[in-house]
Amino acid sequence: MEQTADKVIITVVGKDVVGIIAKVCLYLSENQINVLDISQTTISGFFNMMMIADMNRSTKSFMECQKDLDAIGEEIGVSIRCQREEIFEKMHRI
Amino acid sequence: MINIWEVNETNKMVEQENLDVRTITIGISLLECIDSDLTKLNEKIYRRITTVAKDLAQTAEKIENEYGIPIVNKRISVTPAAIIGGAACRTPEDFVTIAQTLDRAAEAVGANLIGGYSALVSKGMTQADELLIRSIPLALTGTQRVCSSVNLASTKTGINMDAVRLMGEILLEVAERSKDRDSVDCMKLVVFCNAPDDNPFMAGAFHGVTEADAVINVGVSGPGVVKTALGAVRGESFEVLCETIKKTAFKVTRVGQLVAQEASRLLNIPFGIVDLSLAPTPAIGDSVADILCEIGLEYAGAPGTTAALALLNDQVKKGGVMASSYVGGLSGAFIPVSEDQGMIDAVQAGAITLEKLEAMTCVCSVGLDMIAIPGDTKATTISGIIADEMALGMVNQKTTAARLIPVIGKGVGDTVEFGGLFGYAPIMPVNRFSCDAFINRKGRIPAPIHSFKN
Numbered sequence A: 001m002e003q004t005a006d007k008v009i010i011t012v013v014g015k016d017v018v019g020i021i022a023k024v025c026l027y028l029s030e031n032q033i034n035v036l037d038i039s040q041t042t043i044s045g046f047f048n049m050m051m052i053a054d055m056n057r058s059t060k061s062f063m064e065c066q067k068d069l070d071a072i073g074e075e076i077g078v079s080i081r082c083q084r085e086e087i088f089e090k091m092h093r094i
Numbered sequence B: 001m002i003n004i005w006e007v008n009e010t011n012k013m014v015e016q017e018n019l020d021v022r023t024i025t026i027g028i029s030l031l032e033c034i035d036s037d038l039t040k041l042n043e044k045i046y047r048r049i050t051t052v053a054k055d056l057a058q059t060a061e062k063i064e065n066e067y068g069i070p071i072v073n074k075r076i077s078v079t080p081a082a083i084i085g086g087a088a089c090r091t092p093e094d095f096v097t098i099a100q101t102l103d104r105a106a107e108a109v110g111a112n113l114i115g116g117y118s119a120l121v122s123k124g125m126t127q128a129d130e131l132l133i134r135s136i137p138l139a140l141t142g143t144q145r146v147c148s149s150v151n152l153a154s155t156k157t158g159i160n161m162d163a164v165r166l167m168g169e170i171l172l173e174v175a176e177r178s179k180d181r182d183s184v185d186c187m188k189l190v191v192f193c194n195a196p197d198d199n200p201f202m203a204g205a206f207h208g209v210t211e212a213d214a215v216i217n218v219g220v221s222g223p224g225v226v227k228t229a230l231g232a233v234r235g236e237s238f239e240v241l242c243e244t245i246k247k248t249a250f251k252v253t254r255v256g257q258l259v260a261q262e263a264s265r266l267l268n269i270p271f272g273i274v275d276l277s278l279a280p281t282p283a284i285g286d287s288v289a290d291i292l293c294e295i296g297l298e299y300a301g302a303p304g305t306t307a308a309l310a311l312l313n314d315q316v317k318k319g320g321v322m323a324s325s326y327v328g329g330l331s332g333a334f335i336p337v338s339e340d341q342g343m344i345d346a347v348q349a350g351a352i353t354l355e356k357l358e359a360m361t362c363v364c365s366v367g368l369d370m371i372a373i374p375g376d377t378k379a380t381t382i383s384g385i386i387a388d389e390m391a392l393g394m395v396n397q398k399t400t401a402a403r404l405i406p407v408i409g410k411g412v413g414d415t416v417e418f419g420g421l422f423g424y425a426p427i428m429p430v431n432r433f434s435c436d437a438f439i440n441r442k443g444r445i446p447a448p449i450h451s452f453k454n
Helices: A020-030 A062-076 A086-092 B004-016 B037-051 B056-067 B081-085 B092-108 B127-141 B163-177 B182-190 B221-230 B236-265 B288-295 B305-323 B339-349 B354-360 B379-396
Strands: A007-014 A034-045 A046-054 A080-083 B021-028 B071-078 B113-120 B146-154 B158-162 B187-193 B213-222 B272-277 B368-374 B401-408 B415-417 B424-426
Touching: A007 A020, A007 A062, A007 B004, A020 A034, A020 A046, A020 A062, A034 B004, A046 B004, A062 A080, A062 B056, A080 A086, A080 B056, A086 B004, A086 B236, B004 B146, B004 B221, B004 B236, B021 B037, B021 B056, B021 B236, B037 B071, B037 B081, B037 B092, B056 B071, B056 B236, B071 B092, B081 B092, B081 B113, B081 B127, B092 B113, B092 B127, B092 B354, B113 B127, B127 B146, B127 B163, B127 B182, B146 B163, B146 B182, B146 B379, B158 B163, B158 B379, B163 B182, B163 B187, B163 B379, B163 B401, B182 B187, B182 B401, B187 B379, B213 B236, B221 B236, B221 B288, B236 B272, B236 B305, B288 B305, B288 B339, B305 B354, B354 B368, B354 B379, B368 B379, B368 B424, B379 B401
Parallel strands: B021 B071, B071 B113, B113 B146, B146 B187, B213 B272, B368 B401
Antiparallel strands: A007 A046, A007 A080, A034 A046, B021 B213, B146 B158, B187 B401, B415 B424
């Protein structure tokens, strides 16, 4: 049976530096988290990136990923949030 | 698929506009705990609450982390204690032991507050009801987390004026007992007309006898989100104004619905309702009064305030009912004074009076809320204010309430500090003319003619 997607939204906000996306993607691939969509923009001088990822085959739990991404964010000097997709889906779709 | 703008909008609501889930409240029926032996009764109550709600705090934390939405309070509401304790309690002190048990149980499961130290006396008081009411001053000063409410009136039964008279005296006694702390225990006591059975908000939450064994009710918030949205449509027509409030209320309520369903699933307790109320806090920008100002008033209390509030309340409901299939509780805009910086500013500017607040309660979800009044206010005057508020609810077939704080030793011009989410309040003047002869009449005010619908 095909497993259903376990979608999370990863957002990165902060000062633009080289390799933000690379670092995040490296972490995701190391943990078998598949990126479904990625978009980025600059809002009032700040780097703003959003990823939709599927954690279905993830080797780490949601909480672990949240903590790890938080640490990566701190390392690069940006804020990285990881949230379940439903909150956005519920709020913006009827 | 969700796009970056939508994600940013949601996160901005949380980070900058104080969007949060104000409370997850587990309603727990204590009917199965009834026992004529007081010790056994207390043991059963403690066991029941600590079993049903044992995972409340962890579950709320998990939801908070996974969705990135703050859940401010974890609460419990129980079956009105007057019903539960009737068979075992012979004195007010007996009832106080139940309050202490509720307090201990709430602490054990990490609940911020527990509601249901209550009596429903809209038509008459049983002996147990009266004992519980007389125990309220002792119960509230002897506990940290227990909240008490008394339903004094309803559209179907009229107003129990004997209970209204008694509550004026009880409120002063609560004030007196906590006078060294600015009579702060009065915050934990509210009187109602048409009290809902499924209200998740304190101090008035109790688990009605019409409810199942246990249920999850969620109260959302978000005055700051509505205010920000309205900031973008300044000067536009009423149609645009209403559309904006509705859309925002929809989004806020969907978050509540999601949290309620998730909590229900994780705790394996049925989902009851989402309460749509706009609940302010003293945080800057988290104010219902600020929304009224954004709609076009210099201060809350200016002419037009009642109309603006009526509009706001109605649009919040219209947007909210689309977002959740089960809406209940109080569902509207709260207009507490101390918990709303905009409202405090309005009092200090002389823009709003007790009488104007009373008018506003005709069109909003609750009533006179968190209003500090002089400590030398007579019991009959307090009962008079309560009776007026009950009459508004009874005739308009809506919930109304009064949560007044007579601050012993302080008068108009003084300010009281309640701390944290409860904020501070300037003491408001009360009409000094007497209603003694009216309040001292015995009996009840009959139900209004339009309540006879059978």
